[in-house]
Amino acid sequence: MSIHETAVVDPTAELDSSVIVGPYAVIGADVKIGAGTRIEPHAVVSGPSTIGERNMIGSFATVGGAPQDMSYRGEPTELIVGNDNQIREYASIHRGTPGGRGKTEIGNNCLLMAYIHIAHDCRIGDNVIMANVATLAGHVQVGERASIGGLVAVHQFCRIGAYSYIGGVSGLSLDVPPYVIVAGIRDRTRVSGINKVGLRRNGFSRETIGNLEAVFRIIYRSPNLLLKDALELARKDFPTCPEVARMVEFFETSKRGVVRRTEED
Incomplete structure (x- = not known):
């Protein structure tokens, strides 16, 4: 010593x-x-x-x-x-x-x-x-291998999903799903897509990343679907993918609500 x-x-x-x-x-x-x-x-x-x-x-x-x-x-x-x-x-x-x-x-x-x-x-x-x-x-709960940028502020009781990436100078008051990229402040917070670079660096297969991108489109780019219907469709379309199951479960167990806005909104 x-x-x-x-x-x-x-x-x-x-x-x-x-x-x-x-x-x-x-x-x-x-x-x-x-x-x-x-x-x-x-x-x-x-x-x-x-x-x-x-x-x-x-x-x-x-x-x-x-x-x-x-x-x-x-x-x-x-x-x-x-x-x-x-x-x-x-x-x-x-x-x-x-x-x-x-x-x-x-x-x-x-x-x-x-x-x-x-x-x-x-x-x-x-x-x-x-x-x-x-x-x-x-x-606050932060999942494994999440990356939180500089000057980010996270509201109490929020959850930051695994393998997500939070851009710098963001202010979060809602949960951030696993595997996604998020940036912005409160009502201007936007999800830009799946964190493909981070997933590749951590050894996720091309198939898994493709599955997550498809689920992202179902949840975030299907304006005619209610969230519960989008989650049911995601689970039905990818029943054997554990990463998809994890994302769906994250939405279903959120108490604060999940960031839903995208750059296209």
Whole structure:
């Protein structure tokens, strides 16, 4: 273990012997940090928090802080961070709330760039990218391998589907389906199509991408179909495609509503 002489580590914190803690970093009470994790200078990690293995927490990041919630009264909620994540400088990630899930969760191999904010009770999947100054309000869920552009703001309780791409400087108040590209602010938010480049990069077959494009046309380019009828048709036309089933289920389980406008609207 390498802890700089100017760092402050609470006696109750549990650090693996291979953890590196830089100058002036602060590790609070009830923090657990796994093997190979590096805490950069001036970073603050508060608890209760569990930080997995081989993570990097950048300078001046604030991880595991109390939730920004008016009803919070110091209850013992938590933050759970997986393995192999990069949490860059000035990022802020808060613990959960008793009225929410009681915990904020981040998966594995995420790149969380400078000044990002992840609020209380959020749930972030594996391999998620959040570019600089992207902000998630409370209770947001982000599916695996979603990419969120810089200066994006996401309303509380929204869901961001897996493998989706959110263009920079967007403001989202509705759910974003998996596998699509979205950009814009509130009533100007538009879905431009399937995230073909991202899907190809992640090994999806040409057939699967073609199926998703066909379903996109059914859902978004069939003005004479009600949404429920479009979803039924999509399921009927592609009964054996798990990606299509996932997209249809996403629409069916949305509580906030899903972004429906396209660039042609």
